[in-house]
Amino acid sequence: MTDQMRRIVLASRPEGAASEDNFRIETSPVPAPGDGEVVVRVHYISLDPYMRGRMDDAESYAAPVPVGGIMGGGGVGEVVASNHPDFRPGDFAFGMFGWTTHACENGNQLRRLDPAQAPIGTALGVLGMPGFTGWYGLNELGRPKPGETLVVAAATGPVGSMVGQLARLAGLRAVGIAGGAEKCALATDTFGFDACIDHRAHDSARDLRAALRDACPAGVDIYYENVGGKVLEAVIPLMNDFGRIPLCGVISWYDAGGLGAKAASEGLSLPALWSTILKKFLSVNGFIISNHYDRYPQFLADVGPKLASGEIRYLEDVAEGLENTPAAFLSMLKGGNTGKQLVRLI
């Protein structure tokens, strides 16, 4: 065990798109655990789109990261020292450690992991926040019915792939959207999507809509929204009456200045969007999964066995080393990842 820990802090707020200049590495001694505390050596850092929003000083559902503060987020690692009765060195745990090699947290804030049940990295993806987000949004807000059609973007990512696979298991037609032919092939071959459309091959919302219309001959009943932008504009006119739109993210707009950005829309006006919600009796529900962790045990009980049986599959992109975390994060915001983006530290 080293005596020094490294972490990445927010050096400055982005103006427009985020860049590596917005981050800085700091080094400090690994602390000794206080009463009830546990020191963890982090094995995997989770990188997630919502972190981009926290870099801005805009009103959102979570306080922004202060300039000079550590970039927050989930991680998994091994306990190396403990003053908490529930944890001993050698145990594995999930916690909100942030972008850091080590963390010292109250043991009550950690969740024990059993590496024999699933690789610990899955606690950040398919069995963690993103998978849970997909499961909750689809089932609770999407209310899927057999024979319906679902559309979800970032189809090979940890949210989209969960949504698509669960929709297929529930008897829906699942149509994915992804960037590039390779991801589209993965969506259909690995995750079983009925079709997947390459948004890079369709520059405008109009072109993308035409491709979606072909892939959704019976219209769209559930649009699981995690991207906003061009995909939103393409899908809205294809929604069926009584359609549902669970809304958990708008990644395409994050780098335009954070949530609440005034990015220009391509062609779908606000009145047209609002009028479509009215005239097609749509149900649009924004949510963040952290408000719903009372349902997490139910999620694990449902998806855990499906993962073990191979009914649910997942993909991970693993970057190596703390110093490469900002680059991996920035690449993910541009769709550079295929599956769940992790950073391996050990």
Next chain:
Amino acid sequence: MTDQMRRIVLASRPEGAASEDNFRIETSPVPAPGDGEVVVRVHYISLDPYMRGRMDDAESYAAPVPVGGIMGGGGVGEVVASNHPDFRPGDFAFGMFGWTTHACENGNQLRRLDPAQAPIGTALGVLGMPGFTGWYGLNELGRPKPGETLVVAAATGPVGSMVGQLARLAGLRAVGIAGGAEKCALATDTFGFDACIDHRAHDSARDLRAALRDACPAGVDIYYENVGGKVLEAVIPLMNDFGRIPLCGVISWYDAGGLGAKAASEGLSLPALWSTILKKFLSVNGFIISNHYDRYPQFLADVGPKLASGEIRYLEDVAEGLENTPAAFLSMLKGGNTGKQLVRLI
């Protein structure tokens, strides 16, 4: 009983704002009732904002009125001839008669009215489609809780006044929006709104928002949406987390070219709207009351007694004569009415 009936047909589709030129009066003999049919002499025609949408040839939740076809809508009147076992001359009935002095309909399409229970005109307003729309949207989609704050526009109209009064009875703070000081005084004095803001005294969404912020010190939990436009833009940033937006109309946009209009928004962008739904976990539900008439008996059982006891009040604007129907309708679209707009024919 005259042998001739008069009706108003759609002479042409509006280009932009509707005008009297879009209508034409036609005269024809009153038909004799066929098997199962009933002839009604119409006493009151209902004028409602949704009728504007049907003048356009745009996709919506109902087929457009064909050019040359009668303007549709609800009415109440007296049976003058009947070949249906449930109706006799002298009975009163509600039906979708349209803008006409007489109608011949299958008796199964009519609903009997008891003039001893409530004036028959109330079947078009407080106890009819608009009142039911307010009741359903508030209770089913707004999910009101005591202590919360509700905002609704067209506060003295038949939907807004129902929503505001029911919200007050449920223990909410009810804030209305209306056009002009006189309507605002009616909203607070007659309907018991806690406050009412004159949108004509606040030209921009920003000014209106400042006034709303003062009137809603604890933010807005339910925005009952029936207008769109400037009011929508003013309210959205004031929504509280987990707020609800029942969406039954966007009257401010209808005359800009119908549902789906590409009217310019003043300052709220589509990404900002969409991001606010996400970050505040809002629930937006479009609906049309005709999908929910299974709940109508429950509405009558709830609101009927409240009307009789004076807990629920209502206002009517009554124009006189079929020939004045288009002018009354066009005036209503501009907010010229105060309460439920009717046309009296007898």
